[in-house]
Amino acid sequence: MIDSKHMGPALAILTAAGMAACAGGGDESGSAGEARETIAVFTKNQTNPFFEVVRTGAARAASDMGADVVQYIPTRPDNIPEQMSQIEDVVVRRPDAIVFTPVDTQAMAPGVEQVNAAGIPVVNITDPVAGGDIVSFVGCDEVTLARDTGRYVLERIGGAGNVVILEGVGGSVNSNNRVSGFMAAVEEFPDVTLLASQPGNFQRLQALQVMENLLQTYPEIDAVLAANDSMAMGAIEALEAANRPALVVGLNGTQEAIDAIKAGTLLASGDCDGFNHGCLGAMAAIRHVRNLPVPDEILIPITVVDETNYQPLDIPLEERMCPAWETLAGE
Amino acid sequence: MSRAAVLEGGARWRDAAAEAPGVAWLLAALLVFFTVFGPRFASAPNLLNIGIQSSILLLLALPMTLVIMTEGLDLSMGAVLGLSGIVLAAALVAGYGLTVALGAALLVGLVFGAANGLLVTRVGLPPFAATLGTLGAAQGAALVATDGQSVVGIGPGLPALYASAWLGIPFSIWVAAAAYGAFHVLLYHTRFGAYVFAIGGNRDALALAGVRVDAYHAAIYALGGLMAGFAALLLTGRMNAGHPTAAIGMEFDAIAAVIVGGTRFERGYGGLPGTVLGVLAVGVLKNGLNVLAVPSSLQVASIGLLVIAALLVDSIRGRS
Amino acid sequence: MSAAPPAGAALAGWPLRMPSIGYRLLGVAALCLALALATDAFLTLPNLLNVLRQASLTFLIASGLTLVIVTAGLDLSIGANLGLSACFAAAVIQASGSVLLGAAVGLVSGLVIGVANGVMVTWLKLPPFIATYGMLWMVYGVNYWYMAGTTIYDFPQGFRNLGSGDALGVPVPVYLTAAAMLVGGLFTRYTTWGHDIYAIGANREAARLSGIPVRSRLMLVYTLSGAMAGLSGIVYLARLNSAEAGMGDPLLLPAIAAVLIGGTSLFGGIGTLSGTFVGALILTLTLNGMNLLTIDTNWQPLVMGVIVLLAAWLDASTRRRAEARA
Known part of the structure; x- marks a missing residue:
């Protein structure tokens, strides 16, 4: 018999996790009827502003194209075993495609191979992963x-x-x-x-x-x-x-x-715009799912930003728009 | 079934329930919750995932249970695991066989574990300070040896072994199960195990009985190092590479799992089944939140919540 | 033979509380000598002030922790606490334009986390190590959610002087450290409450039986630790001129190391704030020297580990010799 003394904390956990489920899974259940693609986006940590910009870019591109994104970030910054576990967990969840930033280019290769084995397409962004098959690499030199x-x-x-x-x-x-x-x-x-x-x-x-x-x-x-x-x-x-x-x-x-x-x-x-990494990464993934052509490699242009040319970057993150696919990924 | 037998069965069940650490209830609650709300959580591949993801942590948490039961602590396990992984990978890259490479990793682990044991027993350092020192030494050695880089090119042998399965159960789960079996026998069915309880509970009496307490106490730490070296087999197979910082912080996860599982720093109190539950609770929580795609910041907070909630349940029941 | 002066009673605990301080100061002197011989850049006034500034910041985080460890406890949440307090303070300063209000919010946030730790350890009787480890994760969770990967930056020059400015040629954090050591030193040496803290650490059961209100003293110690983490968060915010969620993460282990190097015993009952300052100084001198000599930073964890072991060994052997004499 479960006596009431144990129930308090257990209920507290359940309630917290229940709220979490509603917060996290809400958009997915809302669109169960339509065929919206789900893209899983992997980044390295929650502390580096660059990756927040990447995540925002990916979310923007996905919403422009009528798809959903789910973000996966290790709870310990740049933690290799944890990102490996997250890959295994995502394979169970079966998103339509994965946009992937490896926390370590060498040690995450087996992770990409696992995703390959599950038949989920991978678009690799920012750092080139050392193994496995990818649809496309989005990054810069x-x-x-x-x-x-x-x-x-x-x-x-x-x-x-x-x-x-x-x-x-x-x-x-x-x-x-x-x-x-x-x-x-x-x-x-x-x-x-x-x-x-x-x-x-x-x-x-x-x-x-x-x-x-x-x-x-x-x-x-x-x-x-x-x-x-x-x-x-x-x-x-x-x-x-x-x-x-x-x-x-x-x-x-x-x-x-x-x-x-x-x-x-x-x-x-x-x-080498993080926002564009996110945009193009998500776009490439969605296009691949929709059987549209995607090049093997998309190089994001490099700018040395100084006092003469900062204006295009000087707008709030929420207001930034993804570039048209053709401008950066044109054949 | 007779009424008496039913009653007795019920009483036994109640006893077991009263005996079970708080984490057992939390684990059950988590399993029910994720099964109801998590799509495909309760599928066989996902449950195997939880096993795979928990196996490395269990290899550290088992010896950590013994260390903690003797009022100690081993902060160096994660760093030693990292260094052993480097050595294992480097030996494979150099062309040695898996047995030799694993032997080298075990040796590195044993050396650090024995050093911890000697520092704690012979030199008389507090375990926290001693193992914080060896943490730095192992971490530094791994970084200096690799210059922070991954050690790659270990060949197909170990990854193939890691990826193998028997009776549908992956290699790492078999390894973890075997390790549990060995530790169970060691702790509950050998004289060594009896001494472990006694060192934590009544060290002086043990010494008066003529037992070489220091030697057994040091052996517990040596065993911890050895297991960290052994865990390098799974970690390196999992990453197909050695990496100097891959296991940083894992010692804290192991300590948390052990404590959450009901083992305490005092009075030789605790046990291995609780540790398994603690490891699984952390594994189920992280996996379930990933399957539910809960935002990462909430995942971070949930880990803290789980740890404190498990302690609270035990504390309220007057066990700590 | 000189008779013990009246102050002797207060000093009776001195050798016990500050073990082998002579050896430690000798270590500091040896480090300074070696560095002075190795590089011209070391023995310059700006560099010495620089070392003092860095050591002071480490000391501020480690000060509250020292008292916690003296009670045979531990607070692993101070790094996370520092980060959250700095982020809250930063957000309030930016939103309100008031440095005072922001600093107050940062301090209160640190204090609240400290109180929560205290409640867990005293009323709920949770083991400190693991309770504050759980708190660490919860605080990070809140901070990651609150900051969402952003950085808050750019503060008024007057505020930034708190971390990076000088007064009368001496870095401002050094004054804060001096104040903390003076107040803390008086508190631990000359007040009943201070003595209670050592008594609890030395033997909790005996302290309880002798009528010391163990719970409220422990509550005070964890609250102080949280408040000092909050204060350090504000000083780091001023020094870095920015706040981000992970900023306290690299500060936890050095703070613990400074306490241990300074001779505070994890078994409880032994340790001083001045010892912790010496510990912070040894740590800073080593890292500063390695930077000046441009030694690969990969060596830092190893060197720090060896120093921690040396300090612990020194205390263990001193204790054994004292026991042998007794």
């Missing part, structure tokens, strides 16, 4: 992105001076590509000296502390090349506090970076 942005700031310091690089998470594909792009730019200018290249783990606080320490070691720093905008903003905090001038560039084109460019604290941010 991050080496070029970093090289162009690095080149931009090095030209602005007159092609001569001392620079530091702030790396992302050591060993991650994003960080490796971005750092090698920065390195390529530095090598183009013989009078530029690379003082240090230190990891800031894509985090603002770590970048701030690394920058504070580097400012002590090096009396003259002319430019800072940060592998994402959060670290660029951390570096700016350190520079301002130490009252040291240096030109700073970041990558990702986040709203915060745009505002800093407008305020004149950040020189530029290399942008």
